[in-house]
Amino acid sequence: MALQLIGTRVRLLRRALKMKQSDLAQSVGISASYLNLIEHNKRPVAGKLLLALAAELDVTAEDLARNADTNMLERFHQTARRIPSAAAELERINEFIGRFPGWAELLDDQIRKTETQADTLASLSDQFHHDPVLRDTLHIMLTNITAIRSTAEILVLHGALEAEQRARFDANIFQESKRLARKAEELLAAFDPDVTVTSNPAMPQKVDGKAAGNLGDIQSAGMQDTSNLAYLVGRFVPALETGEIPVSDIIAETEFTTFTDTPTAAKHLESWAGRYRKVALALPLDDIIETAERHHFDPFTLAEQYQQDVPTVFFRLAHLPTDKPEMPQFGLLEIDNSAGVLLRKELRALRLPTRSGACPRWPIYRALSRPQQGIMARLNPIDGLPCISYSYAWQTQHHLTGLPPLMRAMMLYREAGSLADKAGSRAQTAGTPLEIEVGFHCAICARTNCGDRREAYALTS
């Protein structure tokens, strides 16, 4: 209910009793014009007059006065004093509240919210400056960031380092990054008691700079919004290779339930596992390995050989066993037409974005303008190793009349220099593969004279 001041309440009660203004005025001993001012909240009501009005209107004085929000009035006065330049008409504040109770309540609500936010900010600021834990945590984080930034800048700008020196700097960055992540978690926990600082046992730990576990050279892999599930994409799962065990039973195993800590993660796990099973049945493991070796792991040729669509072959090649050194390891990136990352399996040779777009020069983005046509290209990343990439885009939706279809694109890639490089690809034209100099993201790409740069290099001093 909208707020009412005493005057407004007097008027409403009088009208409810079908009493004339002049009659009520006379019975309480005031003039009709004075009562009119009261009813328009232009004159205060208190003491004997309040008691007399309450008696005539058949309510208690408390009831008559109960909606007069003195706190609101005080807040309005304080606000007006804080901003004198607004020249708020304080002498008419009662009239304002009485005539526009809804607006008054709205304004009061905004004032209270602003005050609450100001209190929160002041409290946080105070915490930052005086809470020893927060202060020290922030100091340590800034120290970590300083070490990472300076060392990374050296690695980027002073390329000709001795191997031992480079390895030491790499190790320093790794250690500082781990400390920074830990401190960031602690900082978060300091603000939100529901957050607990944990290390995720599902994440592969680095040993001597290499990812451990059965993920081979996979540094990380991902699916958007499912950080835990991230490490499943690209994983070889023998149970999903055949149709003997239902997919639902497989993903109910502890090995997988670790990754389903949210409904979204569970949905993605189900989607990924179902896709894996479907692809595995279409391209059985033994057969695909033999055929792929014969065709030098060229996915476009394999798609033609098996009469399968290219994304199916890409997915298959990204989910092969990792214990066969003679087979190349493939990374995989799947995106939608807004460049949002849907699937992600990263190799050490080329970093992949986790959520959205990377370097616009990457062929996967160019593929979106050339659907259904494979692009094979050799990528020379500024901060990685040369890779052979295969990109392909396709339409996913046709039913929205009048709109262009939604698209998806995939990029399969492997480190260049493997046995598979000895042969060409059908998508490779005139015997020379496309060669593209690429970065990861403009902000961390030191490549100069790049016409496609959309953001300044962050380390430019």
Added chain:
Amino acid sequence: MAAKILIVEDEPHIVEAVRFLFQREGWECTVEADGALAVDTVSSSDPDLIILDHMLPNKSGIDIVKELRQRESSRDVPILMLTAKGQARDRQMAQLAGVSSFMTKPFANGELVEEARHLLADKA
């Protein structure tokens, strides 16, 4: 003769990066990680420039500056303070204590080297 720089910093990875940058400039570096020993190390190493962290174990960077400025031998040695405390009052306190220059962490390597070069040139 190569310039001598004393790096008073307790974070070893920052020290390693800064020392790498300075040595590439041909400068000789000495490192001290303990605030309580910094003043003595200044006496023994006689640096041309001191790179000083603000928050050090056992003694703060500000206290070190005050002490150094009271000594005849180190009154004029340029001091570049590196600190994660970048508020105006921290800068003011450092200036009042007698630092020659002040940079907040994280810093750009190029800026650090340039500032060190500038301070060394001023001293010369």
